[in-house]
Amino acid sequence: MNPDPARDHLDALRRVEVVLVETSHPGNLGGAARAMKVMGLERLTLVAPACAIDDTARARASGALDVLEAARVCATLDEALADTVLAAACTSRRRDLPHPAYTPRQAAPELLRHARVGAVALVFGSETYGLSNEHLMQCRWLLNIPANPAYASLNLAAAVQVLAYELRCAAADRVLDLPTFAPASHAAVEGLVADLEQTLIAIGFLDPVQPKRLMPRMRRFFAKAGLEDEEVAIWRGILNATRRPRRQN
Amino acid sequence: MNPDPARDHLDALRRVEVVLVETSHPGNLGGAARAMKVMGLERLTLVAPACAIDDTARARASGALDVLEAARVCATLDEALADTVLAAACTSRRRDLPHPAYTPRQAAPELLRHARVGAVALVFGSETYGLSNEHLMQCRWLLNIPANPAYASLNLAAAVQVLAYELRCAAADRVLDLPTFAPASHAAVEGLVADLEQTLIAIGFLDPVQPKRLMPRMRRFFAKAGLEDEEVAIWRGILNATRRPRRQN
Numbered sequence: 443m444n445p446d447p448a449r450d451h452l453d454a455l456r457r458v459e460v461v462l463v464e465t466s467h468p469g470n471l472g473g474a475a476r477a478m479k480v481m482g483l484e485r486l487t488l489v490a491p492a493c494a495i496d497d498t499a500r501a502r503a504s505g506a507l508d509v510l511e512a513a514r515v516c517a518t519l520d521e522a523l524a525d526t527v528l529a530a531a532c533t534s535r536r537r538d539l540p541h542p543a544y545t546p547r548q549a550a551p552e553l554l555r556h557a558r559v560g561a562v563a564l565v566f567g568s569e570t571y572g573l574s575n576e577h578l579m580q581c582r583w584l585l586n587i588p589a590n591p592a593y594a595s596l597n598l599a600a601a602v603q604v605l606a607y608e609l610r611c612a613a614a615d616r617v618l619d620l621p622t623f624a625p626a627s628h629a630a631v632e633g634l635v636a637d638l639e640q641t642l643i644a645i646g647f648l649d650p651v652q653p654k655r656l657m658p659r660m661r662r663f664f665a666k667a668g669l670e671d672e673e674v675a676i677w678r679g680i681l682n683a684t685r686r687p688r689r690q691n
Numbered sequence: 692m693n694p695d696p697a698r699d700h701l702d703a704l705r706r707v708e709v710v711l712v713e714t715s716h717p718g719n720l721g722g723a724a725r726a727m728k729v730m731g732l733e734r735l736t737l738v739a740p741a742c743a744i745d746d747t748a749r750a751r752a753s754g755a756l757d758v759l760e761a762a763r764v765c766a767t768l769d770e771a772l773a774d775t776v777l778a779a780a781c782t783s784r785r786r787d788l789p790h791p792a793y794t795p796r797q798a799a800p801e802l803l804r805h806a807r808v809g810a811v812a813l814v815f816g817s818e819t820y821g822l823s824n825e826h827l828m829q830c831r832w833l834l835n836i837p838a839n840p841a842y843a844s845l846n847l848a849a850a851v852q853v854l855a856y857e858l859r860c861a862a863a864d865r866v867l868d869l870p871t872f873a874p875a876s877h878a879a880v881e882g883l884v885a886d887l888e889q890t891l892i893a894i895g896f897l898d899p900v901q902p903k904r905l906m907p908r909m910r911r912f913f914a915k916a917g918l919e920d921e922e923v924a925i926w927r928g929i930l931n932a933t934r935r936p937r938r939q940n
Contacts, residue, residue, distance in 0.1 A: 469718070477849055482839040505842050547860065588859050590731040593754050600726055600852040603845070607853050610837055611796065647932035659925060667916035676908060683896035684933050 451613035452482055454557035458609060459485040460602055461522050461529075463577060464568040466492040472502030472510055473599025474566075479506035481606035482613070485561075486513040487522045492568065502599075519565070519577050520632070527560035527625040528553065531573055531581035532601055534594045541662055543584040546605050550612035556625060564605050569598055579658065580628070582665040626669040634674050634681075635661060641681045700862035701731060703806035707858060708734040709851055710771050710778075712826060713817040715741040721751030721759055722848025723815075728755035730855035731862070734810075735762040736771045741817065751848075768814070768826050776809030777802065780822055780830035781850055783843045792833040795854050799861035813854050818847055875918040883923050884910055890930045 460478055465471055465488065472495075475486055486509055493499075495510060503510040516522040523529050530549060556562050565581055567573035578584065587596060587604050596604070626634075639657055642648035648656055667673075709727055714720055714737065721744075724735055735758055742748075744759060752759040765771040772778045779798060780790075805811045814830055816822030827833065836845060836853050845853070875883075888906055891897035897905055916922075 473846060473849070476846055479842050480838045480845050480849075502846070504846070505844060545860075587856070588863065589729045590859070593728050595754060596729050596852070597722060597725055597751070597753070597848075599846075600722070600729075600849060603849040603852050604856050607836070607856075610839070614837055642929065642932075645929075645932045645935070647929050656925070659922070663916055663922055663925075667912055673908070673912055676905070680891065680894075680896050683891075683894045686894070 450558060451554060454554050455482040455609055455613050456484050457557040457561055458483050458553065459487055459522075459526070459561055459563045460606075461487045461489060461519070461563045461565045462491070462598070463489040463519055463565065463573060464492050464571075465566075465598065466569055467598075468493045468496045468499035469502045470569065470598040471495055471513070472499040472504075472506075473597075474602040475503045475510035475513070476506040477599050477603035478606050479509045481603075481610040483606050483609070484509055484512075486510065487563075488513050488515045489519050489522050490517060491515065519580055520628075523563055523565075523580060523628040525561055526563045526628045528556040528583070529563040529565055529581040529628060530583040530585050531565045531567075531578050532585045532587065532605060533567070533573055533578065534586065534589060534596065541578065541582070541584045542666055543586055545588055546585055546608040549583060549585055550608040551615070554609060554612050560625060560627070564602075566598060566601060579661060580632070582631075582668075624671045626671050626674045630671065630674045631664065631669055634669070634677055635664065637678060637681050641684050644685050699807060700803060703803050704731040704858055704862050705733050706806040706810055707732050707802065708736055708771075708775070708810055708812045709855075710736045710738060710768070710812045710814045711740070711847070712738040712768055712814065712822060713741050713820075714847065715818055716847075717742045717745045717748035718751045719818065719847040720744055720762075721748040721753075721755075722846075723851040724752045724759035724762070725755040726848050726852035727855050728758045730852075730859040732855050732858070733758055733761075735759065736812075737762050737764045738768050738771050739766060740764065768829055772812055772814075772829060774810055775812045777805040777832070778812040778814055778830040779832040779834050780814045780816075780827050781834045781836070781854060782816070782822055782827065783835065783838060783845065790827065790830070790833045792835055794837060795834055795857040798832060798834055799857040803858060803861050813851075815847060815850060873920045875920050875923045879920065879923045880913065880918055883918070883926055884913070886927060886930050890933050893934050 460474060460483060462474060478486065499510060500507060530553065553562050565573065587601060589596065638660060639648065643650050709723060709732060711723060727735060748759060749756060779802065802811050816826065836850060838845065887909060888897065892899055
């Protein structure tokens with residue numbers, strides 16, 4: 443264990459991934475890479491990018507060319523998030539989704555705490571459409587950057603800058619506690635949610651033809667709880683026991 | 692005097708000027724305008740600009756074209772600052788200057804307080820050279836954005852974004868009202884836990900003779916989630932459906 447807590451926190455910054463979904467302007471790829479590196483973030487992931495890393499992107503990256511060129515490319519958000527322990531979606535719109543929503547300042551200490559034990563993802567949508575509800579559903583938290591209600595549309599790289607800046611400020615605060623739990627991975631949570639859905643159908647509680655808002659509610663509930671590895675195992679066991687044929691009583 | 696302090700602070704934001712000295716990239720003019728407007732700032736001043744407001748600048752300004760096109764142009768920094776009550780220079784370099792130096796977060800409340808009584812200027816240098824010592828001498832404060840010592844060079848518009856964001860956070864800690872839900876009562880949670888325990892026994896997952904640590908774990912899980920009334924109702928429904936005798940499959 444590193445004996446210097448400040449060092450640990452800066453190491454944690456390097457485990458925060460910025461995930462850009464369907465970005466369409468190359469300049470924003472470069473701008474995001476630069477915004478990350480100036481705050482000590484290194485991992486960039488592009489999900490189904492709608493543009494290439496071209497000269498415009500490289501020019502905007504400036505001294506962060508290394509971050510830009512090391513970017514991982516994934517076909518789907520699900521693939522990008524598979525190994526993360528916490529994914530937070532940055533969105534400016536008010537949503538019907540009942541996910542926990544935080545400001546970057548509120549969320550930063552907790553994001554860092556998770557980054558000390560695993561990969562944390564900050565997810566940003568495309569310049570034109572933002573993130574779809576389907577994408578948002580795969581993230582545990584929503585992040586809302588405080589903004590002018592009359593014009594709240596931050597440039598994509600500027601939004602990355604604000605988030606990365608808040609994380610660096612939180613890292614410099616040096617008042618973070620060690621995590622005392624093993625957070626479940628994205629893939630483990632998705633597996634549990636799928637298992638729960640099948641079980642609710644099997645016991646006749648969920649009508650697949652008229653699902654209404656039940657599964658989004660259940661996702662929100664698990665998101666609030668912050669599932670741990672052991673808890674996923676317990677729930678999977680309960681669901682398994684629930685589906686098992688048993689004697690009538 | 693406006694009786695609503697939040698209103699006053701948002702008004703104060705509009706009296707904060709962003710002063711860009713010898714900017715050379717049109718994209719940064721537009722990017723800065725957008726960074727300002729999304730946070731509620733409106734006044735942009737260009738000192739001896741080394742580029743024109745062109746199509747690139749307008750494209751990057753996006754919905755902040757009004758801020759960009761209303762920009763005031765001055766020949767010297769002295770002229771730009773003439774009517775201000777406080778000027779703060781944004782710089783990433785450590786200087787020999789004896790000026791008071793603050794982080795944006797430290798400075799923001801005081802900048803806003805000044806903006807309630809007069810014009811406040813945030814001064815940014817050129818992309819290549821930053822601000823000269825002569826320029827810095829004309830400002831009362833230095834502002835240092837916390838950054839990665841290995842690469843501390845924020846893009847100009849990104850630096851404007853961080854400053855404008857800090858001012859908005861200081862102006863309105865009430866900007867974001869989190870949705871409020873109806874938390875479940877103690878009795879409702881206890882009822883749910885008892886119901887869960889009986890159900891787990893009924894489906895053979897919990898052995899009442901050797902319960903181990905299962906129920907304490909489940910209690911902790913529900914505590915983390917912060918149960919709401921509606922969630923208790925959903926879980927009770929699920930447990931009820933789980934216990935209901937059903938056809939073997």
